Amino acid sequence: MNFNIDKSSKKSGQMIAIILVIIISVVLGGLILKTEKPKAMTEEHEEHAEGEAHSEHEEGMSEESSGLDKQAIEAHEKQHAAQSPEVLKGPHGGKLFVKEGYGVEIAIFEEDTPPEFRVYTYLNEKPLEPTLSKVSLELARLGRTPEKFNFFKESDYLKSNATVMEPHSFDVHLNAVYNNKSYTFAYKQVEGRITMSDKQMTLNAVEVLTAGPAKIKSTLKLQGEIKLNADKSVQIVSRVGGIVEKVSVNAGDNVRKGQVLATVSSQAIADIRSDLLAAQKRVGLARTTYEREKQLWEEKISAQQDYLQAQNDLQESEINLSRIQQKLGALGAGTSGAGQTRYDIRSPIDGVVTVKKVSQGQVISEIDSLFEVSDLSTVWAEMTIYAKDINTVKSGQQVTVKATAFDAHAVGNIAYVSSLVGEQSRTAMARVVLNNPDKTWLPGLPVNIELTSSEADVPLAVSVEGIQSLNEETVVFGRYGNYFEARPVTLGRRDDKYVEVLEGLNAGEKYAAGNSYLIKADIGKAGASHEH
Known part of the structure; x- marks a missing residue:
């Protein structure tokens, strides 16, 4: 019995020992976990794990409250005690930074005002009087000298002393002094920027030029029309009345000088040719008589008077014969033909039949215009000059004539400027003679005419190929290292090659010219945004 009691006591002592060991193990384990927790948080901080922590910060910040969420501030400080904190969204929609209970929210405001920085300050989740903080900011852009901003109080915030110029793509370093303690925050904001290596540029044939001075030609654009060269156009008439027996050409036909255009049957021509035949016979008879009388006179057989009369x-x-021949020549009629009544109307020049007003069987008179033949190797470009531009257009000026219906242009000089202004139109007319060897410029074709009214040297210009539109702004893509970044520009005068840049780009900066639209497309694919 005593044995059993001793045995039972021994078992109870073992159980108590086991329980004590378990309790001690649990306590030690808890102490170890408590000791390891800060270490794990420190390692997270050193590795900058942002995912869930960043989400917790954003959820902890209430946009509707004028103060800050205490839990968000505490979590923020624990993760970022040794360096600039993560970027959060503040109550005013700006970027929020918190360090040791002191918070700064920075935003770019541009509603009904030029873009400006606005800074809101907080202390322990409560708005802080703006004048208690002294804030300065340095803004660094690609390829530019850093800009410095100071701030002054405006309502419940601090306002920058200068406008934030476009583009809003930069690195920001903000320094705030509160209660004799300095706080430094930094962030990067990127928009309208892509990376493109030199090799990629070569493959895409992107041309890079340097912005600098250029000569800009101011042009005057006028409207005009191609017309026949009246100096090389001929109105062809019959010169004799008659009936048209045959028409050999149609409008638009090319003809050579001397080519028959039409044949006319004319009694007047028949009469003249009859007179010609009679005159030729009289000349023959008179010559025979003269030779006989000359011989008789030389032989002293007849008197000298008979010889002189012959x-x-x-x-x-002979004079009468010559007169009739000249008359036929003036009419353009031959001295003989298949029929004495036929008369061929011929082209006096090489050219094109531009007008045909005759048909077979038609009765015509000697004053009727039957054809117009024009030499189209040259044409006129006539332009309308409004009264305000009359003093700009001068004879001898070089102009460029461009077709409106297709891609063609030619260069010529003003040959004539009218000295009168139309009473009804209040316009004058100027004329350019254009070479037209390929018959490109057809009469009646509307054209635009450009002439250089002045030339000016500008200090800064870019190629017209470099101008693009992005987010409803006119931009040039500047080249900085391996980056292309959109730079909004204000433009001035321009011509076909260059555009003057008034603002937005500096002399010496490189920019994309040829194929710059490819950069615009890449920025669009990347999702260009205007961030504030």
Whole structure:
């Protein structure tokens, strides 16, 4: 019995010992876990794990409250006690930074005002009087000298002393002094920027030029029309009345000088040719008589008076023959033909039949215009000059003529400027003679005419190929290292090659010119945004 009691006591002592060991193990384990927890948080801080922690910060910040969430501040300080904190969104929609209970919210405001920095300060989740903090800011852009901003009180915030110029793509370093303690915060804001290596530029044929001075030509643009060169156009008439037997050409046909255009049957031509035949016979008879009388006179058989009379008759008959021949020549009619009544109307020049007003069987008179033949190797470009531009257009000025219906242009000089202004139109007219060897410029074709009215040297210009539109702004893509970044620009005068830059780009900066639209497309794919 005593044995059993001793045995039972021994078992109870073992159980108590086991329980004590378990309790001690649990206590030690708790102490170890408590000791390891700060270490794990420190390691997280050193590795900058942002995912869930950043989400907790954003959830902890209430946009509707004028103060700050205490839990968000505490979590923020624990994770970022040794360096600038993560960027949170503040109550005013700006970027919020908190350190040791002191908070700074910075925003770019541009509603009904030029873009400006606004800074809101907080202490322990409560708004802080702005004048208790002294804030300064340095803004660094690609390829530019850093800009410095100071701040002054405006309502419940601090306002920057200068405008925040576009683009809003930069590195920001903000320094705030509160209660004799300095706080430094930094963040980066990127928009309208892509990375492109030199090799990628070569593959995409992106041309990079340097912004600098250029000569800008101011041009005057006028409207005009191609017309026939009246100096090389001929109105063809019959010169004799008659009936048209045959028409050999149509409008638009090319003809050579001397080519028959139409054949006319004319009694007047028949009469003249009959007179010609009679005159030729009289000349023959007079010459025979003259030769006989000359021989008789030389042989002393007949009197000199008979010889002189025969000589005079010959001369008169020859003069009459010549007169009839000249008359036929003036009419353009031959001295003989298949029929004495036929008369061929011929082209006096090489050219194109631009007008045809005759048909077979038509009765015509000697004053009727039957054809117009024009030499189209040159044409006129006539332009309308408004009264305000009359003093700008001068004879001899070089102009560029451009077709409106297709891609064609030609260069010429003003040959004539009218000295009168139309009473109704209040416009004048100027004319340019254009070479037209390929018959590109057809009469009636509307054209635009550009002439250089002045030339000016500008200190800063870029190629017209470098100008693009992005987010409803006119931009140039500056080249900085391996980056292209959109730079909004204000433009001035321009011509076909260059555009003057008034603001937004500095002399010596490189920019994308040829194929710059590819950069715009890449920025669009990357999702260009305007961040504040």
